[in-house]
Amino acid sequence: MRYIPSMSSNNDDWSTRHSVLTTARRTAALINALADDSPDPAEVADVLRAYGETDPIDLTARDVAGMRAAAALLRQIFAAEHADDAAATLNRLLQEHTGPLRLTSHGGSTPWHPHLDHDDNAPWDEWLLASSCMALTVLVWDCQCPPGRICASPSCQNVFITQGSGPERRYCSRRCATRERVAAHRRSQSAGQQPSGSARRSKNDHSEFHDYHSDFAATDHWRR
Numbered sequence: 459m460r461y462i463p464s465m466s467s468n469n470d471d472w473s474t475r476h477s478v479l480t481t482a483r484r485t486a487a488l489i490n491a492l493a494d495d496s497p498d499p500a501e502v503a504d505v506l507r508a509y510g511e512t513d514p515i516d517l518t519a520r521d522v523a524g525m526r527a528a529a530a531l532l533r534q535i536f537a538a539e540h541a542d543d544a545a546a547t548l549n550r551l552l553q554e555h556t557g558p559l560r561l562t563s564h565g566g567s568t569p570w571h572p573h574l575d576h577d578d579n580a581p582w583d584e585w586l587l588a589s590s591c592m593a594l595t596v597l598v599w600d601c602q603c604p605p606g607r608i609c610a611s612p613s614c615q616n617v618f619i620t621q622g623s624g625p626e627r628r629y630c631s632r633r634c635a636t637r638e639r640v641a642a643h644r645r646s647q648s649a650g651q652q653p654s655g656s657a658r659r660s661k662n663d664h665s666e667f668h669d670y671h672s673d674f675a676a677t678d679h680w681r682r
Contacts, residue, residue: 475510484509524583
């Protein structure tokens with residue numbers, strides 16, 4: 459059972475910590491934390507705390523297993539290439555895994571806010587799926603595009619939210635952008651040393667390097 463903290467004296471602070479964008483970023487962070495075969499409950503709890511959940515957070519192995527199954531379903535939304543695909547996936551998850559939309563204040567302990575889980579004390583996996591679907595649905599509605607994506611680095615499967623200021627990103631972090639930028643540069647240099655018959659490949663590699671460089675610059679605007 460989840461612990462519902464009492465409302466602080468500053469409602470604006472509560473609303474900021476539970477905004478749509480913050481909730482969506484929490485979703486991405488939890489999907490990444492739950493991607494391992496055996497996620498550490500303590501590490502998952504740390505992610506929850508980082509995004510505004512209050513102690514005590516006592517996750518069991520069974521809780522984490524359920525959350526991991528929910529995260530696998532949510533990852534499908536981040537794999538969507540177009541708004542239509544993201545909307546279709548969200549509609550299916552909303553129909554199959556969430557309850558009716560309702561407002562709750564958790565018995566007066568929080569400001570009024572919407573829920574899609576079946577009960578205020580729903581288990582962690584149901585809460586994760588319902589609250590995430592809520593936030594991601596609003597982002598698709600607001601921006602008419604997928605709310606996030608999977609990192610373009612072949613060696614990384616992290617997801618991230620693409621909404622926010624700055625140019626569009628293809629990588630989850632500066633680390634991934636830098637790694638792929640360096641790899642593209644090395645391929646470009648290697649192609650430049652090959653016979654003239656490989657000129658077309660060299661041109662393509664230089665173009666690829668430019669794309670990586672642009673995405674690397676975009677990560678300067680990234681905020682977790």
